[in-house]
Amino acid sequence: MIRLNGKDRIEGELRGAIVALGNFDGFHFGHQAVAGKALSWAEDEGRPAIIATFDPHPVRFFKPDIAPFRLTSLDQRQRLFADAGASAMLVFAFDAGLASTMAEDFITKLLVDRFGAAGVVTGADFTFGKGAKGDINLLREIGAAHGLKANAVSPISDSENVISSSRIRAALKEGKCEEAGRLLTRPFTIQGEVIHGDKNGRLLGFPTANIDIGQYLRPKYGIYAVKGRLPDGRVLNGAANLGIRPSFDPPKELLEPYFFDFDDDLYGQTIEVELHHFLRGEEKFGDLEALKTQMKKDCDRARELLA
16 A cells, blocks of 8 residues: 655645545544545545545644553554555654644645645544644635535444544553454554563563564553464464563563464564453562463463453
């Protein structure tokens, strides 16, 4: 799938596209409804479909010290957008220039002139432009004078509430993997390069693949039943510690999956780890034997849940 830079002019066959516009972090059920509207519109009119996103997230620009909160990396979003059927992903680098762009200019200078969009689909509550003054009403009003049509998709709810990224983040912070997965339509997944660690897991008989959590949201610290997806397509079951490893000094925040019946060298490879079930919170053990005993119990439980 093509990745377009929001600072560049779109030319050629991608000009005249229908654009799904939003943050789309997590690309959850509600986001998929917005993208789906754009995709079906594009198909009806024989146009390309582009899904746009912001990276970094606008919140990160305005609050640079905020704790990590991302549900998906840019690479993950690109793959999800491609799987949905989009022709391209458009990435807005949210910087001072974009933050100061007036909503009217965002419509006329970017969407119409730079990208040549024929139509835009947003969530009904999506805002844009300096001071977040732009919304679907302004899109329709200004766009109509420039040949740009606009549609909005109302929030999607389940039996409890509106499906949102904030709700998914709250579920993950409570260790509710299944709930987050249901709203995302897939397990919450952390992607990262396997790095060298302290080799504590190998000494205990449970060699782990250590991954820096980076800008991802921090789910509840503890032990999880996980699945690992390798670059060659293999899918592995395992158990993972996510947290600061309180039984070892100094504390070090990592995701440490141990994959069952697997002993290949993964160092330097980029893998994905899906969180399927929360087993227990992190604990500090008095000695390594007690830790090994508990780790075996955790693995047995994870095998049962993932079978």
